[in-house]
Structure formats: C-alpha cells, structure tokens
Amino acid sequence: MQKGEMYVGWSTKEEVRKRGGSGGLVTSMLAAALEKKLVDAVVVLKKINEFEAVPIITSDVNEVLNSAGSLHSVPSHFAKLIANRNLKVALPAKGCDVRGIIEQGKRNAINLDNTFIVGLNCGGSMHPVVTREMLEVMYKIKPEDVHGEEIEKGKLIFETKDGKEHAITIDELEEKGFGRRESCRYCTIKVPNNSDIACGNWGVTGDLVGKATFVEINSEKGAKLLQNAIDAGYVQVQKPDDKGIAMRGKIKGVMEELGKKWKGKIFVPIETGRLEYFRKELEHCIDCGACKTVCPTCSCGDISKCTQYHSRGDAYKMSMYHLVRFLHLADACIGCGQCSDVCPVDIPLTRLYRRFANPVQEQLKYEPGMDMQKPPYFEVKLNE
C-alpha cells in the first residue's frame, strides 16, 4: 500500500457495521491502531444525545468501538484538544480539523509525526441550537423524538423514533436561515487530502452503498494505519471501480463549486463605511475571550499580545484585542467557524476574520493548514 492508492473498505465486526455509518471502517481502523499499539490514544466523540457529544481521549478499545458514529450537528474541533499534550494519537478529522492540526503542528504544539489523522469527507456541519429550532419550525417534530439523521442527495433526512423519515432539501433549509453553519457553506475543502488518509461515502457504488467507505491514502502514515487494520483483522478492503472514482471526483467538484458560489455571495465587497460595519458588528463584545480560546490556529496561550495590550477601560473606537486578532488571523484563519459558534453575544466573528484573511491569503498565495509551508510572515529572505 502506498500514497495515492484508493480502496473501498468496511469493518469485519458486525456490531461496528451496525452502529457506525458507511460500514464502520474509520471506527475499526482507530480501534485496530489502538490495539496493535500503533498509537497510545484515540480521540472519539462520546454521544449524549442526537445533538450533543463530547470529544474524549481514550485508550480503551471498547470505548472506541462504542463511539458515536457520524453526527452532523456536533461541530467540535479536535486540534486544540490534543495540542501541547505530546500524545501518540490517532483521530478522525473533518477538513477544518486537519487544517487546525497542521497549523498547531507548524507552531510546535503538536508533533505531526506522532499524529495519525483520519480525514473525513465533510459537506458541512450544523449548530446544535439551530438544528433544534429547525426541527420544530421546518420539520414540525420534537427534537427529543429524533432517532437518527442522514444527508442524501442534497436532502437532510431525520428519522423519528416511530420509524418515519422526514426529508427537506438543504437548499430550502438554507434559504430560511437554517441548515449548515455559515463557514461550512463557503468551505471548499470537502475531501481532506491534507490528512493522512481521506475517508468518506462518496464514490461507493452498487451493492455497497451505505455499507462501505471509500478511502484515499495521502501519506505513508495513512498506508501504515490501513495496513495495520487489515493485518489485525478489523477491516476488509477491495479496489474501487472506475465508476466510483469518477463519481467521487464529480461530487467533490460540485461541492467545491457550491462553496465558491457561497463565498461570492457572503463576501460582497463593502465600498464605503467598512469601519462602521466592523464597529457595529463588534459593539456587543463582552471581552470574554472565548473566540481566542477555541481558535485552532492560535497557540499563544494565556499571555498574548491581543489580551495584554487590551484593557476594558480603553475609550478607543475599536478594541485593541480585535485589531490584533484581525492582523494575526489575516494569514492564519482557516475559516472553521468555532469563534462564531462559541460567541455568547452572537458576533459573526468568522465572517469578520475572513474579510481580512481572504484578500491577504489570495494575494500571498498561501492557504493555511494545507501543507507544511511556513506563513509568509516568517519568511525573511536575506539575499533579495
């Protein structure tokens, strides 16, 4: 097995296939890595209910096998969870998780050689609070009755406890202001090729639909992880057919196009009154600092420029905290949306940060979190 190869695979364990989505390949691969001592710990989501789950770092194989499976309404981010812990760890990660982990790696907070990143295809995640509201308003069902959810052919399907399925197209939901988080709509990293191994159900054809996972190996670490799972008897793989590979490429292309379209729609240039716009959006800020705490590209710690030079007593027209954050995120922002999610006064922070990051990253041709390229900020050429 080597870099660039593609497979279709599934778990050999009946129980895992039933619990996890798409054949349970990812769960089995993580469990095998743990059992064969390839890693010391694995990060999984522990389910509380359909809308809530907590990420845990565990060394117990059974806990991995009993983990949640995929939940679209839990937009957790793993990069800060494993940062500064010096763990030998394997973890599942969406595109933005992978980017966060790589950025932490650049800042020496995570040792990437000891981190096995299982990338997951991601079309977007939903905010749990918005999801609950959406269920009541759009689907007319009680959030407590929901038993499972799924995204299929552009439709978001909720299954209730009495076995009925309720489906509404995502376009319709997003028109009404529900659906995916805003940062997911304009995200263009749908297949995480920056991870060690990219997994997802796109490209699975024929009888295997819903029962298998399509994997693409992106690095030697990824090959090692899959080979280990096969040797341990946890996973079975076969070669994908050409039709599947073409289909995966097509879905990827369509989703990325859609992301670009959303990007154009959300980031309409503001010709005049930009300062008033930013001041208005930030006027309710309560200085809690939550956006910095969750930010997966920030590794300054508690004592940092943005907090030390900022005082609540300042009578400035704009807070120094936000100005420094704007500057620092101009080259680092990966657009994961965590800051908007945690903001207690609902400031659309990701949108504000992206306003600065989009032109800078475009101009410098630098995409954070995609590879190990150093930020241009640190590139001083002596012989220019």
Place this chain on the structure above:
Amino acid sequence: MSAEALATSATQTNAWEPKIIAFCCNWCSYGGADSAGMGRFQQPASARIIRVMCSGRIDPLHVFNAFLEGADAVLVTGCHIGDCHYVNGNDKTKIKYKYLENVVHELGIEKERLQLNWISASEGEKFANFIRDVTAQIKKLGPSPLKPEGVA
C-alpha cells in the same frame, strides 16, 4: 480664549492641523529628519517623531495604538533595503507592512493614512517633502475616523 471659542476660530480659519506620527529608525530616517532641520528645509509642524533603533522594531501594535490614540496618519520609515544597520531589519518591516497595509485598508481607513518610505540619513530634503506631502493629503481627508472623542 475659552476652549469653545478656540474650536470655532479653528474651523473658521481652517487651521486644523493633522497629527502625524512618524516612526523613524535611529540610523537612517531619524538622521534624515535631523539633516532636514540642519539644511533648513521648510516642513509643517504636524509630525511627531518616535525614534526606534530599527524599523524592524515597529510592531503593527504600535501603529494600531497610534491610530486609536488619535493619530491622523502613521508613517513607517527606515533605511533603504540593503542598507539596514542590523542586516535585514527593514526586510522584516516590509513583510509586516504588507499585512498591516491590508488589514488597515480592509478596516476602512484610507490608504494615505498609513505610509511606508525609505529615507537615508543624507536625504533631508526627501524627509521634509514627504512630511509636507502627507500633511497636505491628510488635510484634504480630514480627521481620522478612529480618533477618540474629545481628542483634537
């Protein structure tokens, strides 16, 4: 004259003077400012010079702070590229400035309010002209939108 009367007379005679913060490096542009004085080149009294040892020391934070405290324009000056007293300090300035420029512009502050210039110790006339040009540009633009209330 009371403060109120002063303000009215200032608007009547259009005597508003912009407040410009100029960061100068010790070895080149501060020397440039010096030789502007020694050569008796006329320049407006709008610039407040802050001397730093190297333009590479100028943190974007200093520029933000100047704006927030009421500066109408901030000038970042240093040695010509290749002439830095500390080998590559002004290369670092250049990179930092690229980010800073983008952020300040995106924030909605006019381009003229933040300017970069390389001035050597012998270019007194260039320094004086630079200050004169910037002052004229800022006079046209008016006070900075980030100026706190109650600050002239």
